[in-house]
Structures are given as structure tokens and as C-alpha cells.
Amino acid sequence: MIIDENDPRRSEASTDGAPGSVERIPLCGDRVLELAMLPLSAADQADTGAVGGGSLSSRAERWIAEGAVDRTHTLVLPLFGTLTVWSPTRAFVAGPDERLEQLRASVVEFTSLFAELDDIERRLAAALPHVDDDAALAADFTTAALSRRGELSARFREAVSLRRRLALLTPPLHVPAPQPPTLAGQLGERLRERTRIVERAGFAVEQAELLERVYAVCADRTSEHAIARRQAALEWTIIVLLAAEVVLLVVDALANRTT
Amino acid sequence: MRLPSIDILRALAIVLMIVVHFVENLSGSYGSDGGPFLGAARYGWLPTGFAAPLFTFLSGVSYRLWLDAQTRRGRDDVTISKATVRRGLLLMLLGFAFNVVVWTPEDVFNWDVLTFIGTAILALDVVRRMPPWPTALTACLVVAVSPALRSLADYPAAWTDGSFDYDFTLHDVALGFLVTGYFPVFPWIAFPIAGFLAAPAILGPAAGGEDRGPLRPLAGGGLLVAASAVAIALRPVLPSTLTSSTAAWTMFPATTAYVLGTLGATVIALTLLHRRLDGGDGRAAVATPWASALSRHALTIYLLHHVVHVWPLWAWGYASTGEMTSLWQVAMPAWIAVVCGLVCVVAMAVVARWMDQTRAPSAESLLRWLSDP
Numbered sequence: 001m002i003i004d005e006n007d008p009r010r011s012e013a014s015t016d017g018a019p020g021s022v023e024r025i026p027l028c029g030d031r032v033l034e035l036a037m038l039p040l041s042a043a044d045q046a047d048t049g050a051v052g053g054g055s056l057s058s059r060a061e062r063w064i065a066e067g068a069v070d071r072t073h074t075l076v077l078p079l080f081g082t083l084t085v086w087s088p089t090r091a092f093v094a095g096p097d098e099r100l101e102q103l104r105a106s107v108v109e110f111t112s113l114f115a116e117l118d119d120i121e122r123r124l125a126a127a128l129p130h131v132d133d134d135a136a137l138a139a140d141f142t143t144a145a146l147s148r149r150g151e152l153s154a155r156f157r158e159a160v161s162l163r164r165r166l167a168l169l170t171p172p173l174h175v176p177a178p179q180p181p182t183l184a185g186q187l188g189e190r191l192r193e194r195t196r197i198v199e200r201a202g203f204a205v206e207q208a209e210l211l212e213r214v215y216a217v218c219a220d221r222t223s224e225h226a227i228a229r230r231q232a233a234l235e236w237t238i239i240v241l242l243a244a245e246v247v248l249l250v251v252d253a254l255a256n257r258t259t
Numbered sequence: 260m261r262l263p264s265i266d267i268l269r270a271l272a273i274v275l276m277i278v279v280h281f282v283e284n285l286s287g288s289y290g291s292d293g294g295p296f297l298g299a300a301r302y303g304w305l306p307t308g309f310a311a312p313l314f315t316f317l318s319g320v321s322y323r324l325w326l327d328a329q330t331r332r333g334r335d336d337v338t339i340s341k342a343t344v345r346r347g348l349l350l351m352l353l354g355f356a357f358n359v360v361v362w363t364p365e366d367v368f369n370w371d372v373l374t375f376i377g378t379a380i381l382a383l384d385v386v387r388r389m390p391p392w393p394t395a396l397t398a399c400l401v402v403a404v405s406p407a408l409r410s411l412a413d414y415p416a417a418w419t420d421g422s423f424d425y426d427f428t429l430h431d432v433a434l435g436f437l438v439t440g441y442f443p444v445f446p447w448i449a450f451p452i453a454g455f456l457a458a459p460a461i462l463g464p465a466a467g468g469e470d471r472g473p474l475r476p477l478a479g480g481g482l483l484v485a486a487s488a489v490a491i492a493l494r495p496v497l498p499s500t501l502t503s504s505t506a507a508w509t510m511f512p513a514t515t516a517y518v519l520g521t522l523g524a525t526v527i528a529l530t531l532l533h534r535r536l537d538g539g540d541g542r543a544a545v546a547t548p549w550a551s552a553l554s555r556h557a558l559t560i561y562l563l564h565h566v567v568h569v570w571p572l573w574a575w576g577y578a579s580t581g582e583m584t585s586l587w588q589v590a591m592p593a594w595i596a597v598v599c600g601l602v603c604v605v606a607m608a609v610v611a612r613w614m615d616q617t618r619a620p621s622a623e624s625l626l627r628w629l630s631d632p
Contacts, residue, residue: 144330147469229390236393244400247445248408251437254430255412 020094025108027115034067034090036060037104039097040081060085060092075194079187086191088114099183106184109172110191116169117201120162124207127158135214141221143229149222156215162208170205173198261555262324262465263547264532265317268525269557270550272313274604275306277564281600283307284569287421287588302593308510311372311442312450312521314557318376319454320466320529322383327467329632338632343384345630351377353622361565363584368432369423370440373561378436378444379451386452398452402518405438405446406501412438414512421511441511446518453522461530465537476530483523490516552611559614559622560607567603 020038027033038056057076060083064074067090077084082095082103091111093103134152137145173192177185192198282305322343329339354373358366386394417423417431417439425431425439438445459468461476491507494516507516536547553560576586590596614621 233390233392236389237396240393240397240400244404247437248404248411251408251411251434254434254437 020092025111027112028119029115031115031119032089033108033111033115035104035107036063036090036092037100038092038094039100040094041096056094057083057085060094064090064092073195075191077187077190077194079190080183082183082187084187084191086111088118102182102184103187106187107191110188110197113169113172114191114195114197116165117197117204120165120169120204120208121200123158123162124204124211127155127162127211128207130155131211131214134218138214138217138221141218141225143225146225149226152215152218152222155211156219159208159211159215162204163212166201166205166208170201173201261551262462262533263536263550264462264529265320265324266547266550266554267532267536268313268529269317269554272310272317273553273557273560273607276310276314276561277604277607278597278600279305279307279310280564281568281603282593282596284572284587285590285596285599286593305593308517309521309524311447311510312518312525314372315376315379315442315447315450316454316522316525316529318379319383319451319456320458320462321454322380322387322451323455323458323466324462326387334632340384342630342632343380346626347377347380347384349377349626349629350374350380353377353626357562357565361562361569365427368425368427368435368440370435370442372442375442375444375447376451379448382444382448383451383455386455391456394452394456398449398456401444401449401452402446402515405513405518406515408438408445409512410500414439418511423511439512446513446515449518450522450525453526457526461526462533462537465533473530473534476526480523480526480530483519483526485523487516487518487520487523490514490519549608549612552615553608556611556614556621556623558626560611562622563610564603564607567606568599 020036022034022036025033025035057078061074061076064085064087067087074085074087077086082093082099084094084103084107085092086107088111091107093100093107095103134155137148137152177189282302326339329342334342351374354371354375354377355367357373358369358371362369386397389397412434417425417435423435423439423441425435435443437443457476457479458466460471460479462468463470494502494507507514508520510517572586572590573583575590577583579586591599613619
């Protein structure tokens with residue numbers, strides 16, 4: 001959906017320290033997911049037993065920690081003889097060769113949704129601190145605030161853009177898991193649950209709605225103020241012309257009185 | 260916030276004002292043609308007619324700076340209006356008192372510069388509510404209709420021997436205020452309005468505007484000077500009803516060429532000084548303390564310099580002939596008056612610095628105490 005399989009930025013990455021072959025997958029903006037995949041034979045699975053607790057998991061976590069921006073996001077998900085270690089920037093999947101592609105697709109789809117939401121959240125976090133100051137202009141727009149018209153307009157466009165992105169993002173987050181259950185479907189479900197991505201998207205929608213409401217009113221006030229100024233200029237022009245006429249009449253009358 | 264450019268320009272206006280007033284009041288009839296000291300008969304070397312445009316234009320600029328400061332401090336509109344009206348009325352009152360005490364009681368309604376600046380401050384309280392374009396239109400209309408108003412009011416009839424000579428009648432007093440006095444509303448109100456309007460463009464962020472460079476105000480000033488030249492060139496072809504002055508460039512009456520020329524020169528001077536001196540890098544360090552002292556006490560100096568040369572003139576005239584005004588304009592040759600004026604400038608600068616350093620009471624502190632919120 002969000003991932004373009006033909007994106008020219010897609011490439012094979014260096015495998016230094018990685019527990020398997022690494023692929024670089026572009027996400028939204030300039031974000032990239034480095035995905036390491038390791039096919040496991042039946043013997044490997046038997047050797048490692050519960051793969052999540054073995055040295056493979058430790059190696060994967062170390063590799064992910066090296067490239068992770070935020071270590072709190074690292075999730076380890078052993079699932080039916082497969083191992084997935086995930087973070088927003090690096091992920092590792094290991095499993096039987098025939099299931100790797102399903103795991104890959106599931107991880108890539110989830111990461112792309114997560115990256116989109118993460119970017120939206122960052123933008124919301126940057127925009128929200130301005131709301132208190134700007135809300136005052138929604139109630140009372142003054143001439144002194146005219147110089148901020150461009151700034152307010154940019155914030156309104158940003159709010160609308162965030163709402164649009166959230167509107168596109170939310171439906172895929174609520175898509176039910178396939179029935180009968182598949183490995184990829186269950187991996188996706190678990191990633192969503194562990195990251196609370198659905199709840200976070202809900203909060204983001206509320207925040208974006210708040211921004212949109214405030215800046216929509218600001219946009220209305222700005223526009224009304226601009227129209228009112230134009231009308232006031234016209235009214236003042238008429239007043240000034242009438243005043244000039246009155247002055248001419250008064251001076252003429254006074255001068256005639258003098259003579 | 261004090262801007263060295265404004266202080267220096269206002270200090271220059273004070274110096275010009277003192278020298279010109281000394282020469283005019285003590286030596287006026289020593290004019291170039293030996294007659295009354297008016298119009299073309301003025302000394303060519305005397306910088307007459309430049310101080311008042313500077314003062315009145317800067318009153319508009321200063322009002323804009325004051326208004327911005329009040330807004331930044333969170334003062335509401337009503338408080339600002341009250342302070343403005345109080346200041347305007349007090350200046351008018353002071354102007355009337357000055358006319359009676361320094362000149363003579365019959366000069367009470369001669370509409371000198373203090374009463375004009377008081378009126379201008381009252382007008383600026385209206386102007387500040389107006390959008391920029393109607394304000395600019397007002398200034399243009401004032402300049403444009405003034406010759407017609409002078410013609411309607413028969414300006415020359417209100418002046419005798421270079422002085423405004425009115426009867427104590429409502430129409431003479433009202434016409435003096437509007438058109439025929441020393442500083443009538445038409446066209447002098449154009450200066451403070453222009454100052455108020457141009458301050459953001461000239462001073463940029465210092466006056467609540469944006470810094471768009473000096474090109475626009477310089478071009479505006481240049482256009483005004485060019486328009487002044489055009490007005491001078493067109494004078495021979497204008498109908499005689501619109502040319503109530505003795506020459507194209509006179510201060511009394513303030514001809515269109517004079518208003519446009521001095522306005523343009525003031526805009527250019529303030530723009531250049533602002534760009535040169537207001538950077539805060541100490542380029543004006545030597546001149547600023549003295550200029551600032553003179554500028555800060557401009558009102559006190561205005562009152563004081565009249566007292567120190569007009570009152571002795573009255574006393575000397577009364578002592579020598581029994582007629583108080585007998586020595587007016589004939590007391591001494593012009594060069595002695597210039598020397599006296601320059602001595603007065605130095606004395607006023609010292610007094611102003613002393614008032615600054617000792618925080619001595621002054622006309623300005625009294626005005627602030629009475630009018631500021």
C-alpha cells in the first residue's frame with residue numbers, strides 16, 4: 001500500500017554484523033527500514049529450540065540496537081518456529097524458507113504504517129504547543145496579528161494534511177486478520193497489539209481534529225478581518241472625502257462671513 | 260527605546276529653530292530688501308522653514324513609536340486614547356498660555372506650533388484607527404486642497420507685515436486654526452500624518468514594521484522632492500486664485516512646493532540617518548548624548564529659548580521707548596543675532612544635559628506626569 005516495490009531507493013544493504021541478508025526498504029519521507037532475513041532449516045529450528053531465547057535472538061537484538069533510534073521500540077516475537085525482532089528502523093525475520101516472504105510482507109506493511117503514524121505524531125507534537133497562543137486569535141483577531149497570516153495559513157494547511165494522512169492511515173489499521181489465521185496475519189496482529197498502534201492512531205486523530213478546528217477558525221477570522229479591513233478602508237475613504245467637502249464648505253462660509 | 264537618528268534630527272531642528280527665531284525676532288527688518296521679513300525678503304543664508312517640518316513630521320514618528328510601546332505593554336485602546344487626548348489638550352493649553360505669556364495676550368489665537376502639535380496629537384488618535392490607504396489619501400487631500408482653502412479664506416488679507424493679524428471673532432479665529440494662522444491644520448497636518456504613516460517603512464521593526472530596506476522610503480522621499488520641483492515649475496501656469504503666496508517656496512503660507520519638498524527631504528534624511536546610526540554599533544556615540552539631551556527636552560528648550568530672547572526684547576523696548584514691542588525685529592544686525600542664537604544653542608545643550616543628569620523637572624516630565632497612563 002505505502003511501499004513501492006519498484007522504488008529505486010530499494011537496495012541490498014551491507015550485511016556487516018547482521019544476522020542475515022539485509023534489504024533496505026524506503027518508507028514514508030526519508031525513512032528506511034533495514035530488514036535482515038535468515039532462512040532456517042528444520043535442524044536449525046531443532047537446535048535452537050525456542051528460537052526467541054537463543055543466541056540468534058541476541059545477535060539480532062544487538063544488530064537492531066546498533067541502528068535503532070529508540071531502543072524502547074524493540075520487540076522480540078517468536079512465533080511458530082519463526083523469530084521476528086522488530087524496531088522502527090531495523091527488523092530481523094528468521095524462519096523456514098517458504099515462510100520468509102510472508103513474514104517479510106507482514107513486517108514491511110506494518111513498519112510502513114508505523115512509520116507513517118510516527119511521522120504524523122512528530123508533526124502533531126511540533127504543532128500542538130502553538131495552539132494555546134493561536135487559539136486566542138481564533139477568538140479575537142487583531143490587526144497586529146496580520147503579520148502572522150502566512151504562519152497561520154501554513155499551520156492550517158499542515159493540520160488538513162495531517163487529517164488527510166490519518167484518514168488514509170486508519171482504515172488499514174482496522175483491517176481484520178485473515179481467516180483462517182495465517183502466520184503473517186498473526187505476526188501483524190501481534191505487532192499492532194504490542195505497539196498499541198490503533199490506540200495511538202486514535203489519539204493522533206483527536207489531536208489532528210483539535211488542530212484543524214483551531215486553525216479553521218483562525219483561517220475564518222483572518223479572512224473576515226481582511227474583508228473587514230477592506231470595507232473599513234472604503235468607509236474611511238468616503239469619510240475623508242466627505243470631511244474634505246465639509247472643510248471646503250466651512251471655510252467658504254467663514255470667509256464669506258468675514259467679508 | 261531611543262533612536263539616535265530621531266534624536267539627531269530633532270536636535271538639528273532645535274538648532275535651526277533657535278538660530279532662525281533669534282534672527283527673525285531680533286533682526287527681522289534687516290531683511291534682504293530692508294522691509295518686513297517675509298516670503299522672498301528673507302535672508303538667503305538663513306535656513307528658515309526647515310525646523311517646523313522636522314518637528315511636526317517627527318511628532319508623527321514619535322507618536323507611532325509611543326503607540327507601539329503602549330501596545331507592547333498591553334495597554335488597552337481606551338487607556339491609549341485617554342493618554343493621547345490628555346497630551347494633546349495639555350499641549351494646546353500650554354500653547355495658548357505660551358502665546359499669552361511670551362508674546363502678548365492678543366496673540367493667544369495666533370495658532371503657533373505648540374497648539375498645532377496639540378491638535379496633531381488629537382488628530383493622530385483618529386488616524387491611528389484608520390487603515391493606511393485612507394490615511395495616505397487624507398495627507399494627499401490636505402496638501403491638495405490647501406491652496407484652494409487659502410484662496411477661499413483670502414489668506415493675504417489675514418496677514419499684515421509678515422505677521423498673522425486676526426480679529427477676535429469666531430470666524431477669524433476658526434479660519435486661523437484651519438487655514439490662515441502660523442501653523443494651520445491645512446496643510447501642516449500632512450506632516451504628522453506622513454510621519455505616522457511612514458515610520459514603519461523608514462524605521463522597520465523599530466516602529467512595528469518590516470525591514471524592507473531603505474529603497475522604498477528613499478524613493479518616496481525622492482518622489483516628493485520631484486513633485487515639489489514640478490509644483491515650482493507649474494506655478495506660472497496656475498490660476499492666480501491658487502497662488503496666494505509671494506513665491507513658489509514660502510513657509511507662511513506653506514506652499515505646496517514647500518510642503519512636498521520639506522517632507523521629501525525629511526523622509527530622506529531620517530531614512531539615511533536611521534540606516535547609518537541606529538545599528539547599535541556605537542557609530543553615533545559622540546553625538547548621541549548631546550543630541551539625545553536636546554531631543555528629550557525639546558519642549559522645554561522651545562519654551563526657554565523664547566523666554567531668554569523675547570522677554571529681554573520686551574523689557575529693553577519698554578525701557579527705551581515705553582512701547583514693549585518697539586524693538587521687535589529691529590534690535591540688532593543679523594550677524595549679532597546669529598551669534599546670540601548660537602550661544603543660546605550651547606547654553607540650551609548644557610541645560611538639557613544638566614536636566615538629564617539631575618533628573619530636574621522639565622516641561623516634558625510635567626506633561627508625562629499629567630498625561631501618561
